[in-house]
Amino acid sequence: MQAHRDLFATCGGRRLWGVASSSNFSASGGLTIEPLPVPQGPEAAASPDFKAFHALRIAHELALWGDLNHSATLAESFMFWQGNEYEKRQVYLARLDGVVVGSGSLTLPLSENTTTAGVDVVVDAAFRRRGIGTRILKFLEEAAVERNRTSLDGYCGEPIAPVLAGEALLEAKSGTGAVPLDAASTRFALHHGYSLEQVETSSTLTLPVDEAHLIALEVEAMRRATEYDIIAWTDECPEELVDRFATLKSLMSTEVPIAGLGWEGEEWDAVRVRREESTWQASGVNSVVAAAQHHGSGELAAYTVLTHREALPAVVNQEDTLVAPGHRGHGLGMLVKIANLRSAEDLWPDATCVMTWNANENRHMLAINIALGFKPSGFEGEWQKRLG
Ligand SMILES: CC(C)(COP(=O)(O)OP(=O)(O)OC[C@H]1O[C@@H](n2cnc3c(N)ncnc32)[C@H](O)[C@@H]1OP(=O)(O)O)[C@@H](O)C(=O)NCCC(=O)NCCS
Structure with missing residues (x-):
């Protein structure tokens, strides 16, 4: 992952998108996408909007993995999204007729990799396949371009079970590693022109x-x-x-x-x-x-x-x-x-366990982990889209 940086200078209501009338978006009339100022100080934990942002990701991770072992805590998430001098970070909430239905986030490195932006989209499971994820992603991409970013990156974790069950796979361009082809994250990323550059294996060691x-x-x-x-x-x-x-x-x-x-x-x-x-x-x-x-x-x-x-x-x-x-x-x-x-x-x-992530081509590191007793538990697809 890239390094961490500070709070987005433009957060606090600069952008507000209403997308009610898009023709390919009929199921989502009344959708708004708004930047969420990351709350400062001890009152942060009580911010309902920030909690809603965090809860969307937690619900997704619980559904995906069956536990919260891959999740950040609320305190960690709050500190991370404040950003720092090395990376600006901004989170957005999408509401449909006032109800939170999705979130987006943007990370903008400030000291190196300054033409890149990290993007992430989560849509509440009850509101998927209605074009909401697409609207959030387009919004993020435009915000990145406005900030002179020409390369977009996304990271999507997937458990190992579909791979073991023999489901169809998409190979990484690096030549080692793959993710399930029919996972929502894979289909969504491909649909929007992202390519699978690299796959990391996540592994677990029992303590x-x-x-x-x-x-x-x-x-x-x-x-x-x-x-x-x-x-x-x-x-x-x-x-x-x-x-x-x-x-x-x-x-x-x-x-x-x-x-x-x-x-x-x-x-x-x-x-x-x-x-x-x-x-x-x-x-x-x-x-x-x-x-x-x-x-x-x-x-x-x-x-x-x-x-x-x-x-x-x-x-x-x-x-x-x-x-x-x-x-x-x-x-x-x-x-x-x-x-x-x-x-x-x-x-x-x-x-009771240690979790680790390694690029599939990182053979020496993987050999050490295998010798210690780590067992593969999932994959992380590292997606990239170059603009222009
Ligand atoms: C991936 C995710 C953001 C998609 O959100 P969404 O609102 O359902 O996406 P959209 O309705 O805009 O889908 C756009 C296209 O992506 C593809 N797609 C999305 N979900 C899919 C699925 N479950 N199966 C197959 N294709 C899918 C389709 O091509 C779809 O177009 P179509 O509906 O016209 O066929 C959502 O499933 C989600 O929140 N997943 C958990 C978090 C996640 O994996 N985020 C990805 C970034 S790391």
């Missing part, structure tokens, strides 16, 4: 992991990692390491496979690291990092991050994992992951 299994993997990896110490921190990177950690965070944006998505690298410094940490803390998200430090140079050679929300105690999310190019082939990816899994089990004893 606790058998310690004898971790020890066996660790012994093997340690044979190749004689010049490194494994260190760890929670929530805030130690001050003396933050610049070195920022260097790894920049590498993370260029070293992960991106198929044909064409992302520019992100520039991370200590300020950006602290911004991510403070946003997580304000969102009720706790994090734990394990890193490998090279004996001779003191350089950070590898890191991995896990996060946890008190409001969703059963789930731990795997965030970044990276081994810097000069330090590969020493088992560091496995060692930092093992150390962090142990930390997570100590810190969050109520957690």
Whole structure:
């Protein structure tokens, strides 16, 4: 995913679309699409409009997955949609005769990838196939073009069950991975001219992991990692390491496979690291990092991050994992992951699973996850449409 940025300068009622008279939109007379100012301060949780926006996505995820393991909490969603200096973010509510029937959102990177915009559409299940999703998407696309964006991106999660049942698939342009062809998100994206650039597999690891299994993997990896110490921190990177950690965070944006998505690298410094940490803390998200430090140079050679929300105690999310190019082939990816899994089990004893997402062509990362015991649970289609 792209980096995070600040509140849309234009939110607060600048745009209001009435689309009552469109000829191909007869079932949706009286539809309006309005920007929703993301509420500030402690009263945010009480904003009925923001709750309605959040509830649409929660209802969709519950219907899709049967649980909320993939969902952001209300506090997290609220903090995210405020945006920051690295990304402007705007949410919209669609109402039919005053009733909320759908939502849209737009993310606009500000420091790199500044010709791209992220789009997302959700329509209440009771109001689908009436052209409402199309109207919301068109609205978002126009708003993006007004802001000089020429490439649009969307991410759609899908469970693994239809794939296992042998349903027809659409292959990613990257050549590895596919999504169910007849899923609503697939049909909708294709209908609107988006192409499936890349597919990530989402995988789940059941906790606790058998310690004898971790020890066996660790012994093997340690044979190749004689010049490194494994260190760890929670929530805030130690001050003396933050610049070195920022260097790894920049590498993370260029070293992960991106198929044909064409992302520019992100520039991370200590300020950006602290911004991510403070946003997580304000969102009720706790994090734990394990890193490998090279004996001779003191350089950070590898890191991995896990996060946890008190409001969703059963789930731990795997965030970044990276081994810097000069330090590969020493088992560091496995060692930092093992150390962090142990930390997570100590810190969050109520957690029953870890969720992770990997590009299908990211073979080394997938091999580590498979060895640890992760099992595929779904897919995320990464869609793109280039304009002009
Ligand atoms: C995908 C989604 C936004 C579509 O909203 P919608 O209001 O039903 O979409 P529209 O009525 O505008 O559909 C436009 C076209 O998309 C295609 N389409 C949409 N849903 C479809 C479905 N379930 N099956 C087959 N085709 C579908 C059709 O080509 C349709 O045109 P048609 O009705 O003339 O055949 C909606 O199903 C939804 O909210 N899903 C959950 C969230 C999601 O997956 N969002 C996608 C972005 S990540």
